[in-house]
Amino acid sequence: MTRGLPLELDRFEQLLDVHGADLERWPEPLRRGARELLASSSDAQQVWTRAERLAALLDAVPDVVPSAELSARIAALPVRRPQGWAAWWPFGNPVAPLFAWGAAAAFGLFIGSGVLPDLDLASDVGSGASIAVQRGAEDSAVGDAASLDAASNDSGSDEADDWSELELALGWGSEWEDEP
């Protein structure tokens, strides 16, 4: 075991005033020197006892404990005093309405895309055929190959060509057809 710094009694007394009687809190080299002095000197023991007595008196004061109400009040400070933008923005968190707007837009798109049929605008000729097929499917559950052929052959001359695909999609076409 290494020896500590040799201490004179006066120096030991000064150090007790600085670091207190709890030798565990002393710097390591001084602590070893203090223990060696205490082991060999009754005068040193006396001054240490005096310091220990003072520490005991100081510890006689009970701790004050913060009340539960104070703890709750302090824990709630961030709510009462928000940081940054929230300190001057009076309408609450703007991210929440942004999410709401985004969700509404997404829902609208979803609904809109579900109502509209698959539109094939690539060719006019083909479009007449596909519309006729769709109309045929609406009119009867069982498709007829002959009527399908006829619809294909008649494409371009039938009234259906005048209907816009949108009108058909919205069901206006069939009503128009039913009129005398």
Next chain:
Amino acid sequence: MTDLLMAQPWLDLCTAMSVDQREQTRDERREKLAVSSTTDEVGLIELVATGDVRAYRQIVDRHLRGIHAFAYRMLGSRAEAEEVSQETFLRLWEHAGRYVPHAKPSTWIYRIAHNLSIDRLRRRREGSSGVAPDDLPGSERPSGVFHERQLAEAVQQALAALPERQRAAIGLVHYQGLSNAEAAEVLGVGVRALESLLARARRQLRDTLAEHAPAERRVS
């Protein structure tokens, strides 16, 4: 190992009873300090600066008791100690972005509390606030130990009679378990100046409380 010979029975009761308790209290203080000195506290402060409420509450959990006790020892008034505690954590919440990690977070928080306490003491001196010190808080030990309470009141008065900086030094080092270097940083002085404050404070306390000290005590 220690042989106690007390002249006054009531002091014997108080002091002898507290030998083990005091050891335990010191261990608890060291443990508390070890927990609070972990490096994650810097991370917590950085999170608080971004508005993280959970990080803020973790810091409050760790330090509220110590800050409140320190403010009470500085001011001697429970109401003012509560106000200082609240203001300290409000400043922590609002100004965590100003924290510079060259100081420990706990040191920084104690420094806020110390400055607020000094402001209040200054206002008291200027006469704008005539707050009288409270009675001592109730002891957590079993009640009915009248002389123990008397002794505690004497110590509290002796502490209150210390100059502010000496009282702060004793409060931080003896009661809150800060190291001399940390306490020096809180008070904004060098370590040697802090040690001088501690030495003068302990000498004055010993003189003031001499009548309460046991008549004889031997270490064998």
